[in-house]
Amino acid sequence: MNNFRVGVVGCGRISDIYLKTCKKFDIIDIVSCASLDIEESRANARQYDIPKACTPDEIFADPEIDCVLNLTIPAAHAKISLAALEAGKHVYSEKPFVTSIEDGKKILSLAEAKGLYVGNAPDTFLGGRWQTCRKLMDDGVIGAPTGVATFVGTHGVERHNPNPDCLCNRSQTQTTFIGLCLRPGCRVLKITDTPKEKLDDLKNI
Numbered sequence: 001m002n003n004f005r006v007g008v009v010g011c012g013r014i015s016d017i018y019l020k021t022c023k024k025f026d027i028i029d030i031v032s033c034a035s036l037d038i039e040e041s042r043a044n045a046r047q048y049d050i051p052k053a054c055t056p057d058e059i060f061a062d063p064e065i066d067c068v069l070n071l072t073i074p075a076a077h078a079k080i081s082l083a084a085l086e087a088g089k090h091v092y093s094e095k096p097f098v099t100s101i102e103d104g105k106k107i108l109s110l111a112e113a114k115g116l117y118v119g120n121a122p123d124t125f126l127g128g129r130w131q132t133c134r135k136l137m138d139d140g141v142i143g144a145p146t147g148v149a150t151f152v153g154t155h156g157v158e159r160h161n162p163n164p165d166c167l168c169n170r171s172q173t174q175t176t177f178i179g180l181c182l183r184p185g186c187r188v189l190k191i192t193d194t195p196k197e198k199l200d201d202l203k204n205i
Contacts, residue, residue: 003029007059007089009080010071011035011044014094018071019048030069034059056080060087067092078103081118085110095121 004027008015011033022028032052035041041053059065060083068084070077070093078098081091085107097120098104111118136142 003027005029005031005064005066006069007031007065008033008069008071009056009059011040015044015071032059060084065089074099081107085114085116090117092119
């Protein structure tokens with residue numbers, strides 16, 4: 001099996017955990033990294049032994065790159081993902097996937113038309129916490145769920161994001177809030193108000 005050659009666009013703080021994790025998988029080769037700040041790109045390239053620091057356009061134009069890892073700020077996610085797809089590359093994006101439904105539809109339509117894959121950070125609903133909760137429910141450990149409460153305890157995004165201005169746009173903040181707070185609750189509620197005979201059809205929610 002050939003290694004999957006990946007170009008990273010966006011070398012901010014979130015890139016560290018991605019680049020550390022990618023090094024654990026032999027099948028993934030991070031071959032280049034890019035950002036608006038070329039010095040930031042070069043610093044990441046040195047720290048994580050990435051062969052090339054360049055501009056986003058160079059990554060899009062590189063025929064050897066299979067996939068773009070989109071780690072830009074939320075406002076740029078759609079633009080970068082669409083550019084990567086237009087260049088014939090698969091896309092994996094940090095959350096949120098987009099900041100508007102219209103942009104999301106454009107990305108999915110373009111990917112389908114070009115026969116490409118798009119993905120998005122799944123650490124919330126595919127992470128160990130939610131999968132453990134789901135397994136306890138599926139196994140009947142807690143009985144029949146009758147309700148759910150969701151809480152987010154935080155000191156604010158400034159605690160983990162040194163550049164929180166990208167989250168201050170109202171539509172982006174709403175998107176992030178919905179993704180973090182409401183979706184897990186809706187998943188549980190969708191299960192609890194469904195007739196028992198139909199629960200088996202909800203395995204892939």
